[in-house]
Amino acid sequence: MLHAKQWSIEWGGRTLTVEVGKFALQANASCTVRYGDTTILATVVKSKTIRDGIDYFPLMTDFEEKLYAAGKIKGSRFMKREGRPSDEAILTARLVDRAIRPLFDERVRNDIQVITTALSVDGENDASTVALLAASFVLSISSIPWDGPMGAARVGMDENGEFILNVTTSQLEANKKLDLLVAGNPDKLVMVEAGANEVSEEVFFKAMKWGCEQTAPIIEFIKKIQAEVGQAKEEIISTDDVETIGDQVKRVAEKFIADNAETLIFNSPKVSKDERKKMIEEIESALAEYLTVQGFEEVVQKKVLSEVKYLISVQITKRILDKDQRLDGRKITEIRELQNEVDLLPRVHGSAMFMRGDTQVLSVVTLGAPGDVQTLDSMEEDGKKRYMHHYNDTPFTYGEAGPLRGPGRRAIGHGALAERALEPVLPDETDFPYAIRVVSEVMGSNGSSSMASTCGSTLSLMAAGVPIKKSVAGIAMGLASDAGSNKGNVTKWKVLTDLQDVEDGPGGMDFKIAGTVDGITAVQMDTKTNGLTWDLVEQTVKQSREARLQILGVMANLIAEPRAELSPYAPRIETVLINPEKIKDLIGPGGKNINKIVDETGAKIDIEQDGRVLITSSDGEQMKLAIKMVKDCTREVEAGEEFDGKVVRLEDFGAFVELLPGKDGLVHVSEIAWERVNKPSDVLKMGDIVKVKVKEIDNLGRVNLSMKILKPRPEGFVAQDPAPRSMGGGQGGRGGFSGGNNNRGGDRKPGFFKKRD
Structure with missing residues (x-):
């Protein structure tokens, strides 16, 4: 029970x-x-x-x-x-x-x-x-x-x-400030x-x-x-002999590294990741030799040798706390060297490289049609996502070899953070209706590749001509503290600007802050302490702003504002406004009309409920053709207009000619030529292109056409009474006039502008 x-x-x-x-x-x-x-x-x-x-x-x-x-x-x-x-x-x-x-x-x-x-x-x-x-x-x-x-x-x-x-959710939709x-x-x-x-x-x-x-x-x-x-909490007990020996060898290793830190770690600034890797390898070798002399077996040494990087970070943290000295020689508020470049790839819509120290990111922009937006269909999300940022890393990113797999949890998290940082500065969809995808390829990682992706995204979007409102940059703030030796409690600390590898030691944090010159747009923080005190947090936020403004200044020296023109390889979007009641005519029965336009022009067409038709194409001539076809599908036919139409159906009483997509009219047999024509099929066949003129649009919305009116009247021509017109279907009747190409039978319904079935 x-x-x-x-x-x-x-x-x-x-x-x-x-x-x-x-x-x-x-x-x-x-x-x-x-x-x-x-x-x-x-x-x-x-x-x-x-x-x-x-x-x-x-x-x-x-x-x-x-x-x-x-x-x-x-x-x-x-x-x-x-x-x-x-x-x-x-x-x-x-x-x-x-x-x-x-x-x-x-x-x-x-x-x-x-x-x-x-x-x-x-x-x-x-x-x-x-x-x-x-x-x-x-x-x-x-x-x-x-x-x-x-x-x-x-x-x-x-x-x-x-x-x-x-x-x-409703309150956030009403005010997205925070x-x-x-x-x-x-x-x-x-x-x-x-x-x-x-x-x-x-x-x-x-x-x-x-x-x-x-x-x-x-x-x-x-x-x-x-x-x-609540249940009684268990105790963490370690009684294993190997673990006890492991504790002993760890203490010996800690003392060895601490005693030799000046010569093994701080003998010279280690600016590059390769220099720090070499330092770690040399310390591992020296420590293994020392432990062997001390009588520790190889099986015991393996455990502590796997923790050398941690033991080094303990000494680096201590040096920062005691002397404000970082391993690469920087001040605690100093950013690593920055390098930026745009237009690296010839055929893409926009590209940029952002590099901070050994962290390097290539960001690439692709612009798509409004229909290329991502459809959201998760537990809590519905609707469309117009801006997408995807973060990719590979084994070579970290100087390693390994199998290639899909994006892991870390990559998804980093991509989402950089995406969130840029969202407030994106142009309004009505002004810039493109779907926007940015892919950040992490070429090298050594501290805050997510914030480098934020900077790279900004540069690539501006290079692509996306009219973002402001530049966004980000920085990762680290922490040197005594929490590692103080049961997670922070009593002594220094905030580090631009965190990198071995500085992320015990008692550390990774406090990522992105924003513009005017404020914060995204933040993510995790820590290795049992919590950050508020004086520490306040100092971090203030110090991050100084770094962010410095990075934004360097980025502005490369590209200060979005380019006025899109890449010649990016698609163009034109907007055609139609009567919303004509949307059904544009689509056609079963999508026939819209599919025809897409097939013939290669353009992408997105139709909004308010009557906006967004046409996307990379080919200027095909764009013009698509615009014309859209207008033709939705415009009114007027008396007196002339068309080159296609014969789409022949009856004994006349020929049906398609004037515009989904719209046709009737050339009565008496209007085909000045001479008497017994049957339309005697002079016309299906698919013929004929020149016709709209004589009238009757009170039922039917379009009456004439071919002969566009031809000169023969000399001595005497008009003859035309055959009587039957309004019903069948022999002699003008059936299916508004029924379309696929079903041209039955009575002619009122309303020419209805779509053909």
């Missing part, structure tokens, strides 16, 4: 409900968290045994999207069940990971898996925020050691500049993910602090539930 318990609290104007003991009872701990009608199931499981041969904490986090949660069935005709995680699910899983990981004891070697599953989403209360809260709840009541609880809050801003707690997700507590910041529309550093800092302050009731709520149903 289930023994479920439930607790509720009012928070942010809505009810937050937690239930324990209802689902997933075989997990170490489980709970459901409901906020509004968004409901998340959180589970955590720890393996019974330690995973052998690893020197890291094996945490796995996953976010499971269930389409039923949003009342959806997958759009694919062939696959209706959920497949691989969507980008949105991956981004949410990364959010949870970055928020909870710093609060675990890094000595844990058991596999731990935290899964958050969306059971219900209401479209207003963001599932990722609830997933963060659910992860905090479930870890707090589990037996797994975890230095929580933490809270999470989503912060928005109204038109008056007031902060909104747990901003809803979308900020924070995790932590009133005293410390653990994780940040944000998009903003040029929010000032001062306001952004206040928003982060305000959001964390709002988590106080939630943290107390978690502690209350933990006291009632």
Whole structure:
């Protein structure tokens, strides 16, 4: 029998409900968290045994999207069940990971898996925020050691500049000034993910602090539930003899590197990654020789040799804290050398290279038709996505060899961050209706390739002639602190501008901030501490602005504003305005008319409900032809106009001639020639191109044509009475006049301008 318990609290104007003991009872701990009608199931499981041969904490986090949660069935005709995680699910899983990981004891070697599953989403209360809260709840009541609880809050801003707690989807659509997700507590910041529309550093800092302050009731709520149903926390115990010997050799190695740091590490500035690699190899060799002399066997040495980079980073952190000295000789506020270039690739629509130190990114722009936008059909997202940024890295990016695979979680996360950074400066769709795709190929990575992708995207878009409103640049801020030797607590620290490889040591952070000269557009932060104090965060935000402005200045020296013209290889888009009631005539029966235009011109055509027809083509002549055909499909035929039309149907009483796509008229047998014609088929055949003139459009909308009126009247011609016209179908009747080429039978319906079936 289930023994479920439930607790509720009012928070942010809505009810937050937690239930324990209802689902997933075989997990170490489980709970459901409901906020509004968004409901998340959180589970955590720890393996019974330690995973052998690893020197890291094996945490796995996953976010499971269930389409039923949003009342959806997958759009694919062939696959209706959920497949691989969507980008949105991956981004949410990364959010949870970055928020909870710093609060675990890094000595844990058991596999731990935290899964958050969306059971219900209401479209207003963001599932990722609830997933963060659910992860905090479930870890707090589990037996797994975890230095929580933490809270999470989503912060928005109204038109008056007031902060909104747990901003809803509707509120964000009304005001997109700020979308900020924070995790932590009133005293410390653990994780940040944000998009903003040029929010000032001062306001952004206040928003982060305000959001964390709002988590106080939630943290107390978690502690209350933990006291009632929480399990006793396990102890991390290591009794294995090899582990004890490993601890001994690690202490010996630490002392050796510390004693010889001046000659092995700081004997000269190590500017390039190759220099630092060589340094690490030399230290490994010297350490192995020393450990052998000290009597440690090779099997024991292997474990500590795999941690040499970590031991070096400890010394680098200490040197920065004590002397403000960085390994490559830079000051703590100094950026590595910047190199930029545009127009590297001859046939693409726009390209740029951005290089900062050893980090190098090639960004390439492709412009497409409005119909090339991405269709969104995930659990929480619907609609279209016009701007796409895709981040690619390969083994050679890191100087390694390995198999090529699709984009991993890291690549998807980095791509999304750079995409978010540029969104506020994109041109309005009405002014620039192109679909825009930027691909950032990471040619070398050594510190913040995502921010390099942001800079590269800006340069390539301007080179392509995309009229972005302002340039965007980004920088990664690092941290040297004593948290690594102080159980995660930061008491002594220095903020580092432009973080790179070995500087990302114990007690560090990766605080990425992107924006324009006028404010922040995107932020992402994770840390190796148990939280950043507010004085540290404030210093980071201020220091990042100085670096960003410097980078923007260098970028402006290369290209200060978007080019006035698009690449000659980029397609052009022309807009034709038609009466919305004529859209059906343009499309035609079963898409016949629109498909004909596309087939004959190669143009892409997108039709908006307001009557805008967007024609995309890279060929100027084909563009003109497509425009003419669109206008022909939707314009009115007037009496007195002349056409070169095609004979599309022959009857005993006359010939039907196509004037415009989907529109035809009748040349009565008496109007074919001045001489008497017994049957139209005597002088005409299907497919003939004939010159005709519109005599009249009768009160039923039928178009009456004449061929003979365009020919000279023979001398001595005497008019004869024409044969009587039957209005019915069948022999002698003018049937199917508005019925189109595919069904030219039956009575003639009123209304010439209706589409042909």
